[in-house]
Amino acid sequence: xxxxxxxxxxxxxxxxxxxxxxxxxxxxxxxxxxxxxxxxxxxxxxxxxxxxxxxxxxxxxxxxxxxxxxxxxxxxxxxxxxxxxxxxxxxxxxxxxxxxxxxxxxxxxxxxxxxxxxxxxxxxxxxxxxxxxxxxxxxxxxxxxxxxxxxxxxxxxxxxxxxxxxxxxxxxxxxxxxxxxxxxxxxxxxxxxxxxxxxxxxxxxxxxxxxxxxxxxxxxxxxxxxxxxxxxxxxxxxxxxxxxxxxxxxxxxxxxxxxxxxxxxxxxxxxxxxxxxxxxxxx
Amino acid sequence: xxxxxxxxxxxxxxxxxxxxxxxxxxxxxxxxxxxxxxxxxxxxxxxxxxxxxxxxxxxxxxxxxxxxxxxxxxxxxxxxxxxxxxxxxxxxxxxxxxxxxxxxxxxxxxxxxxxxxxxxxxxxxxxxxxxxxxxxxxxxxxxxxxxxxxxxxxxxxxxxxxxxxxxxxxxxxxxxxxxxxxxxxxxxxxxxxxxxxxxxxxxxxxxxxxxxxxxxxxxxxxxxxxxxxxxxxxxxxxxxxxxxxxxxxxxxxxxxxxxxxxxxxxxxxxxxxxxxxxxxxxxxxxxxxxxxxxxxxxxxxxxxxxxxxxxxxxxxxxxxxxxxxxxxxxxxxxxxxxx
Numbered sequence: 001x002x003x004x005x006x007x008x009x010x011x012x013x014x015x016x017x018x019x020x021x022x023x024x025x026x027x028x029x030x031x032x033x034x035x036x037x038x039x040x041x042x043x044x045x046x047x048x049x050x051x052x053x054x055x056x057x058x059x060x061x062x063x064x065x066x067x068x069x070x071x072x073x074x075x076x077x078x079x080x081x082x083x084x085x086x087x088x089x090x091x092x093x094x095x096x097x098x099x100x101x102x103x104x105x106x107x108x109x110x111x112x113x114x115x116x117x118x119x120x121x122x123x124x125x126x127x128x129x130x131x132x133x134x135x136x137x138x139x140x141x142x143x144x145x146x147x148x149x150x151x152x153x154x155x156x157x158x159x160x161x162x163x164x165x166x167x168x169x170x171x172x173x174x175x176x177x178x179x180x181x182x183x184x185x186x187x188x189x190x191x192x193x194x195x196x197x198x199x200x201x202x203x204x205x206x207x208x209x210x211x212x213x214x215x216x217x218x219x220x221x222x223x224x225x226x227x228x229x230x231x232x233x234x235x236x237x238x239x240x241x242x243x244x245x246x247x248x249x250x251x252x253x254x255x256x257x258x259x260x261x262x263x264x265x266x267x268x269x270x271x272x273x274x275x276x277x278x279x280x281x282x283x
Numbered sequence: 284x285x286x287x288x289x290x291x292x293x294x295x296x297x298x299x300x301x302x303x304x305x306x307x308x309x310x311x312x313x314x315x316x317x318x319x320x321x322x323x324x325x326x327x328x329x330x331x332x333x334x335x336x337x338x339x340x341x342x343x344x345x346x347x348x349x350x351x352x353x354x355x356x357x358x359x360x361x362x363x364x365x366x367x368x369x370x371x372x373x374x375x376x377x378x379x380x381x382x383x384x385x386x387x388x389x390x391x392x393x394x395x396x397x398x399x400x401x402x403x404x405x406x407x408x409x410x411x412x413x414x415x416x417x418x419x420x421x422x423x424x425x426x427x428x429x430x431x432x433x434x435x436x437x438x439x440x441x442x443x444x445x446x447x448x449x450x451x452x453x454x455x456x457x458x459x460x461x462x463x464x465x466x467x468x469x470x471x472x473x474x475x476x477x478x479x480x481x482x483x484x485x486x487x488x489x490x491x492x493x494x495x496x497x498x499x500x501x502x503x504x505x506x507x508x509x510x511x512x513x514x515x516x517x518x519x520x521x522x523x524x525x526x527x528x529x530x531x532x533x534x535x536x537x538x539x540x541x542x543x544x545x546x547x548x549x550x551x552x553x554x555x556x557x558x559x560x561x562x563x564x565x566x567x568x569x570x571x572x573x574x575x576x577x578x579x580x581x582x583x584x585x586x587x588x589x590x591x592x593x594x595x596x597x598x599x600x601x602x603x604x605x606x607x608x609x610x611x612x613x614x615x616x617x618x619x620x621x622x
Contacts, residue, residue: 001610010509018409019513026397027404029488033480034424037435042437089331095439102326105333111606112336118602119342119595120541122568126575128341130349153335159328183324211428214568216542218575230358237428238544245434245548253438260431271426275419 037054038264044259048254058240064251068259070226074141075210076226078220081145082209084151085157087202091191094160094198101161110161117154124150125215127141133219139266141227141234144220148209155208159201163194177243200277207270211263213238237263246255295398339599344591353585361589362585367554369579370497374586377595378466378554384595385557386471386546387539390478395532397479398486403516405487424485433548436477441468441549448472449561463559472560477545489534489609493527494520507520530608537601541594542567567594 051227056067097110128147133139167190175185191198216222221233222243228234238258244256357364364375366371401421405414419530422530449466456462466472497520505519506512521528551572565573566592578584 016511016513019516023400023404023408023516026400027409027417030483031420031424032350032395033483034420034427037427037432037480040435040439041324041431051397055319089334092328092331093335100329101332108334111603111610112339114606115599115602116335116339117596118537118605120337120568121545122541122543122571123342123356123591123595123598126571127345128346128587130588131341134605144343148613152576157335179330181318181321183318183321194559207426211426211430213428213430214572217572221576225308235591238428241430241434242544242548245437256434257438258435264427266430267426268423271423275422 041257041261043265044254044257045259045264047130048258049261050258051214053255053258056073058224060065061224061247062126062249066248066255068240068255070223070235071235071237071259072262073226073228074220074223075237077141077145077234078148078216079206079210080228081141082152083202084147084207085145086149087156089149090153090156091160091198093157094164095186095191097161098164099182099190110158113154113157113172120214121147121151121212122214122217125218128215138231139219139221139233140219141230141232144216144234144236147215147219150153150207151212151215152205153243154196155205156202159205160194160198162198164190164203166197169192196277200274203270203274206268207274210270211238211267213242286322293532297482310385319557321352327555340500340597343592343599346588346595348586350592352582355584356582357589360586361586362593365556369504369583372580372582374582374589376590378556378585378592379565379567379570379590381556381569382471382550383540383566385564386474386550386566388537389471389475390539391532391536392483392484393475393479394486394535398483398531398535399490399528400488401483401487401523403520404492407492407512407520416605419486421484421487424480429481429542429545432477432481432550433545435543436473436549440476441473443513444470444473444476452560461558461560461594463491464561466561467548467563470561470563471552471557473549474564474566475560477549478539478542481542482538483543485538486497486531486535489531492530493609494532496527497523517610521571523543526608526611530611533601533605533608537605540601541568541598543572547572567591 014036037094047090050067052065053067053069054064054072055069056186057070058068059066093113097106100106101110124147128143128150132143132146136143171189171193172185176182199238216236216239220239222239223233223235241256241263242258244252244259247253247256290552307503353361355372361374361376362380363377364373365377366373366375367378368374405418409417445466445468449464449468449472452462453466457464476583501519501523502515510518546566547569550565550569552565552569553563554565554570555562557564571591571594575584575587578587
């Protein structure tokens with residue numbers, strides 16, 4: 001029989017109160033930075049926003065005015081290149097993991113894909129520099145697209161896997177019963193059944209790489225001029241923000257905040273949309 | 284960078300069920316035939332999947348190959364030499380390794396303390412109406428691009444450290460080791476704070492999952508014995524969730540180590556070994572970001588790629604440990620953390 005004294009009970013109750021206070025503070029405190037950042041993006045970015053930002057290219061360095069049209073177009077080109085190169089491979093890998101990946105090999109590949117997702121994007125940039133930029137002898141939008149594709153690959157592969165596993169087994173069996181071979185069942189029944197989920201995952205991955213600048217530093221390089229040429233250096237919105245954040249001129253800082261506003265709105269809109277779609281599916 | 288738990292929402296509830304039966308073969312009977320297209324399709328997707336493994340191997344090989352001149356010249360001594368002198372072609376990585384270790388470990392300590400607290404709050408304390416919007420907001424924090432954090436760091440956090448936090452710390456906490464002036468704004472402290480904010484979503488999201496996975500009976504048992512709520516958390520919940528929380532922390536560490544542009548913008552770019560929390564410094568990733576485009580000679584480039592190789596090997600190792608830990612807790616489900 002353990003006797004619990006009143007003093008002991010009070011001490012425990014005080015500790016409980018302190019711990020509860022700290023935990024509540026952590027729970028509330030964790031969203032403070034988000035608001036701190038969003039508030040500044042609004043108050044610094046919104047006033048600097050103008051039509052020129054979207055319709056003009058950067059002027060000569062040091063001359064106020066101009067815009068970031070080349071960077072916006074560049075980001076779109078890079079995103080399209082990354083999706084064109086990365087998505088077919090990612091979806092194929094996802095199909096393998098979901099439909100054929102229950103072996104030891106599948107387990108190992110799943111592990112490597114997860115690890116691949118954790119490789120720093122700057123390292124991916126150097127890798128693409130050594131395998132594409134050096135042999136081609138030039139920086140290019142193509143190299144930038146490859147770098148972004150490599151970042152999308154593991155994300156989309158795993159989302160595809162999880163979405164394919166959501167398709168009820170009974171649907172597959174219905175196809176088998178009709179004499180449809182497994183490969184054709186996957187292409188015509190399973191993948192279309194999971195399509196909306198896969199697309200949602202792709203949108204999330206696109207939102208992620210749209211904000212990446214580190215892998216583009218040594219691949220797409222950035223460009224002060226308007227370019228849509230896949231074999232030449234190209235600008236991107238995150239790269240432009242990086243350049244202007246370190247620039248000496250006030251107009252550069254203003255445009256950096258305005259560009260950050262545009263980028264964050266774009267990325268948040270994509271994330272919110274994708275998440276809403278996921279939640280609707282989950283219900 | 285990224286979305287910590289899209290996967291949690293994407294995760295099918297009945298995965299284990301489906302999985303268990305997903306290998307039912309088509310009946311092989313009188314009408315079954317060897318389908319060449321079946322083999323072709325299976326071969327194709329398998330080849331792509333194996334290609335991903337080869338890709339990681341190729342990455343290591345390629346970086347090692349390009350770093351070879353530096354590896355030959357400096358060997359393992361590269362790791363502890365402090366000499367970084369591009370014009371004289373003398374290179375050592377210790378200042379960058381030190382910068383990376385100090386910033387990411389400090390950020391990890393802060394983020395784990397706050398993040399696990401926030402996760403406990405979300406699971407054990409938050410009223411139902413607050414839980415979903417709060418988790419959602421934390422996840423959005425992860426969607427903001429790295430370079431935007433950097434921009435905010437340069438124009439908001441840096442000046443705040445220079446004019447408010449720095450003078451305050453120097454005035455009242457100068458007796459603490461490593462609190463030493465002047466506070467320039469950019470430097471170790473700015474990088475630590477930015478990294479803390481950036482890895483918080485990862486740690487909160489995963490910790491919340493593993494804490495929520497602690498069985499209810501475990502909590503009820505200890506409450507029935509007369510424990511306070513904190514004692515329940517300390518004795519029944521946290522030990523049970525320990526290895527998962529550890530995995531979350533290590534995953535956060537991997538992110539902090541690899542984080543590039545946000546850090547490159549606020550760390551202050553100095554190749555000296557940092558001696559105070561206000562010292563300008565460099566991390567492995569940020570020195571590559573800042574110097575790789577303007578290398579002075581081939582040896583400079585090889586040395587930077589050598590650093591990139593070290594960075595790759597460290598993050599591979601740290602990630603592998605983290606995944607293994609998180610996998611063990613969640614039994615292979617829900618491990619895609621979209622970062």
